[in-house]
Every structure is written in C-alpha cells, then in structure tokens.
Amino acid sequence: MATKEQLLRRLDEIGGSLERRGEALLLLGVGSVGVETARIDEYSDLDFFVIVKPGYKQAYIEQLDWLEEVYPLSYTFRNTVDGYKILFEDGIYGEYAVFEEEEMEHVAYSEGRIVWRNPSYANPEITEIAKGGRRTETQRREGLDFPLNEALTNLYVGLCRYARGEKLSAARFVQSYAVDNILSALHLLEKEEAYFPDVFGEERRLEKRYPSFAERVGDMILGYERTPESALHILRYLEEVYPVNARMSKEIRRLAEGL
Structure with missing residues (x-):
C-alpha cells in the first residue's frame, strides 16, 4: 500500500x-x-x-x-x-x-x-x-428486454444445475451471470451518481454510483450453499422493475423453494 x-x-x-x-x-x-x-x-x-x-x-x-x-x-x-x-x-x-x-x-x-x-x-x-483515451465501453444495454430476460433464464438454468448437484456452476449462473446482466441495464433502472465509471466493468465503484441497488445486491450473492435463496432475491428485484413472464417466475420459485 x-x-x-x-x-x-x-x-x-x-x-x-x-x-x-x-x-x-x-x-x-x-x-x-x-x-x-x-x-x-x-x-x-x-x-x-x-x-x-x-x-x-x-x-x-x-x-x-x-x-x-x-x-x-x-x-x-x-x-x-x-x-x-x-x-x-x-x-x-x-x-x-x-x-x-x-x-x-x-x-x-x-x-x-x-x-x-x-x-x-x-x-x-x-x-x-x-x-x-481509446476507450472500450462496457456492455451497457440500450433496452431492458434482452438483459433482464437473460437474467431470468440464468436463474432457471442455475437452479436446475443446483438441483442436480452442480453447485459451483449454479452459483455462477445465478450469482454472477444474472447479476452481470442486471448491471448492464442498471443505468436504465436507477439514476447513476457521477463517481468515476469504469469502462471495463460496471461493478467498479457500484456502491457509490448506484447506492440503492448496492443496498440489495448483497442478498443476491449469498454464496456457494445459498444459491436458491440468492435466486429468490434476484427474482423479486426483477419483478419489481420489469414485467417478468409469470410462468417463468412460477417455475423459478418452484425450483428455488424446493431445494
């Protein structure tokens, strides 16, 4: 240091x-x-x-x-x-x-x-x-449909893998890929505070740039053994910000609550 x-x-x-x-x-x-x-x-x-x-x-x-x-x-x-x-x-x-x-x-x-x-x-x-600066922009999305539906399917696939015992892969799908997809559209969901955005990663300085989301993201990343619980927190967030397909929502809940 x-x-x-x-x-x-x-x-x-x-x-x-x-x-x-x-x-x-x-x-x-x-x-x-x-x-x-x-x-x-x-x-x-x-x-x-x-x-x-x-x-x-x-x-x-x-x-x-x-x-x-x-x-x-x-x-x-x-x-x-x-x-x-x-x-x-x-x-x-x-x-x-x-x-x-x-x-x-x-x-x-x-x-x-x-x-x-x-x-x-x-x-x-x-x-x-x-x-x-010859910049490379992060993968910010211009709309919600693609990234949030990607996040939704990440939850479903991840929970299926968790159910068959693939806990590491499940954790990545739910607690990494799904969250990353949300981050790619977060500028459309919450006002971004001006604090040194990073062109290589939306997660950098998230806590200062998106304070409201930062208060919730910890519940979305609860760790290796708690993927089902993490998935439910992510699903609840998605349902608040987007018209989530009801059948997919039901299937994700069924999987998460049954594990």
Missing part, C-alpha cells in the same frame, strides 16, 4: 528512467494514475503503458532493469505477451504493458494521462489518443 504522493512519484521516477535510456517515446498513466487521480487511495496501484521506439519492445519486456533502477522488484509475473504484474519491495503494486507506436491503434484502455513524453516525439495523433 502507498500514499497518493508515493504512487505518483514512482510513476514520475519510471518516466525519468525511460528518459535516461532514450529508447522510449511515451509513458501513459491509466486508471487511477491516469486522469482520475482524485480517486487514488491507499489501495490504489500503478497502471501504465510504455510506448517504445521500433525494435525495442522485446528488450523492455524481457529485461526489467529499467524498473529495477527505479526501485528493486520483489515479484514479477508476465501475465500477457505485452507486459507484467509487479510488486516493488516497498509494497507498491503495478500492472503495465509495453507497445510500439503502431500497436496503440488496437489497444483498448480507459482515459489516459501523459506522464512523460520524449521531447523529440511529435506524433499529434497518438497524443490526442492518449489525452482522450
């Missing part, structure tokens, strides 16, 4: 390391160290992209001395072909990827902040992308 000042300083120090080497073009902070620094807290970490000159990508992936010279690393895990998850010895955690400029056209990320830029680098297009 680290303070806001420590996180931002570490990112600036990484920029300094890149500058000294002269092989990088841009250091882009994303997530809470991007343009949303106001939400940094003691549980935040470093998320960043490094854009390097042609021919240097593999060197920056295979050799981490450009990070080690900033602060010693105690853990490294190459989680993608482009980058790592890391932990510095002082407890600062980070995730990053290294790209060449031409790859950025196909990279999805939340709005970014230029932390460091090579003075000789003057590509206005990529600077514009970095400031505005």
Whole structure:
C-alpha cells in the first residue's frame, strides 16, 4: 500500500528512467494514475503503458532493469505477451504493458494521462489518443428486454444445475451471470451518481454510483450453499422493475423453494 504522493512519484521516477535510456517515446498513466487521480487511495496501484521506439519492445519486456533502477522488484509475473504484474519491495503494486507506436491503434484502455513524453516525439495523433483515451465501453444495454430476460433464464438454468448437484456452476449462473446482466441495464433502472465509471466493468465503484441497488445486491450473492435463496432475491428485484413472464417466475420459485 502507498500514499497518493508515493504512487505518483514512482510513476514520475519510471518516466525519468525511460528518459535516461532514450529508447522510449511515451509513458501513459491509466486508471487511477491516469486522469482520475482524485480517486487514488491507499489501495490504489500503478497502471501504465510504455510506448517504445521500433525494435525495442522485446528488450523492455524481457529485461526489467529499467524498473529495477527505479526501485528493486520483489515479484514479477508476465501475465500477457505485452507486459507484467509487479510488486516493488516497498509494497507498491503495478500492472503495465509495453507497445510500439503502431500497436496503440488496437489497444483498448480507459482515459489516459501523459506522464512523460520524449521531447523529440511529435506524433499529434497518438497524443490526442492518449489525452482522450481509446476507450472500450462496457456492455451497457440500450433496452431492458434482452438483459433482464437473460437474467431470468440464468436463474432457471442455475437452479436446475443446483438441483442436480452442480453447485459451483449454479452459483455462477445465478450469482454472477444474472447479476452481470442486471448491471448492464442498471443505468436504465436507477439514476447513476457521477463517481468515476469504469469502462471495463460496471461493478467498479457500484456502491457509490448506484447506492440503492448496492443496498440489495448483497442478498443476491449469498454464496456457494445459498444459491436458491440468492435466486429468490434476484427474482423479486426483477419483478419489481420489469414485467417478468409469470410462468417463468412460477417455475423459478418452484425450483428455488424446493431445494
């Protein structure tokens, strides 16, 4: 864990390391160290992209001395072909990827902040992308019919699996898939409070963005052994916000109450 000042300083120090080497073009902070620094807290970490000159990508992936010279690393895990998850010895955690400029056209990320830029680098297009963010939107639905009927069928299938003893699969269908489908339409069901929405996951900061739903969602996710009870809570919510098919509702209740 680290303070806001420590996180931002570490990112600036990484920029300094890149500058000294002269092989990088841009250091882009994303997530809470991007343009949303106001939400940094003691549980935040470093998320960043490094854009390097042609021919240097593999060197920056295979050799981490450009990070080690900033602060010693105690853990490294190459989680993608482009980058790592890391932990510095002082407890600062980070995730990053290294790209060449031409790859950025196909990279999805939340709005970014230029932390460091090579003075000789003057590509206005990529600077514009970095400031505005090449975003991938979450799967928000434009109507209620599809996601809420999907949620309804998730409940039915999940309870059938629970009945045959497939408790793990049942928990996923009911407590994960059904809830995810509701989240994809939640902006149509409840006023969203303005608090840093995440382009990659509607569940992020749900408690502040949708406080009313947050008061109920705990009853929808009661755990491995309580899938039938969770399903009943989800069904009741669906019935409140949508004209649920009466026969499907009856079948789901019959299954849940008989388990």
